[in-house]
Amino acid sequence: MKHISILVPKGAILGSLEGSRQLLTQVNDFFRQxxxxxxxxxxxxxxxxxxxxSGGIFTVNTDVTLKDVTKTDLIIIPAIDGDLQQAIEKNRDFIPWIIEQYKGGAEVASLCLGAFLMAATGIVNGKRCATHWMAENAFKRMYPEVELVREKIITDEKGIYSSGGAFSYLNLILHLIGKFAGREMAILAAxxxxxxxxxxxxSSFVIFRGQKDHEDEPVKKAQEFIENNVTERISVEDLAAKFAIGRRNFERRFKKATNNTPVEYIQRVKIEVAKMTLESSRKNVNEVMYDVGYSDTKAFRSVFKKITGLSPVDYRNKYNKELAFN
Structure with missing residues (x-):
């Protein structure tokens, strides 16, 4: 029997905690049946x-405390809420226990913003990790040694698991059920x-807002210029010249400040505007493409799919509010 320890951090989000417990215990019921x-x-x-x-709204009565668990097989860290740095400080006593269990052979899974507490242990350094897309910039700033993958729902690497934003934790729990109880049980639970x-x-859920929580003023102005000139074809050379910075230095500073290269930032800004237009208007894909400064259909579709995981047509069909009710 696999021993699973679902942590109950102070300020945990109840949904991912109880949802995980319910899914896993239901699998036991399937076997009993x-x-x-x-x-x-x-x-x-x-x-x-x-x-x-959940901000003190609920209180969870735990089965055991840390001192009662000398060995476990799988640790699940649910999402945490509020100021993430403060949440980690409140739950710092979990960290040495997680490290000890991991070194002793336990596997560790984080759900959504639980990735921050898992990353604080250092066991994810040099490995891939997912979290909520809204926390991407904060995670990269706090844990630069971790390879954050913004597009993934699930990561599975050397006994470390993580899930993307919010209710995508359900997909990770299904993944774990499939791994430890069999594909048949995962499908039944689903x-x-x-x-x-x-x-x-x-990827299709991400809303790109740009990272402006930095002190590099020329880079901020370059970001604003990109965002205010979506219809234009902007080159890195033009931006560097406009703000009187050498190209290599400009690229280095831009990447350090925004976690994106200038080309990535230009692409993500344009695709974000394209997404909003596809969601809210009846314009066809070519019209939207021209609106955001692309003239090459193949290039536009390639970049759009790379960023969103969907083709422009599939995105429009999925999210356009007028088409949804036709």
């Missing part, structure tokens, strides 16, 4: 027996809980 023994021993593990979560199994990308 077949007159087979359960496969998971699921425990809620806290720093104390009672832990306030059907019973009406979860779309097999989702791999969160």
């Amino acid at each position: 077949k007159d087979e023994p359960p496969v998971f021993n699921v425990q809620l593990v806290g720093l104390s027996k009672e832990t306030p979560v 059907k019973v809980f009406a979860i779309e199994i097999g989702r791999e990308s969160q």
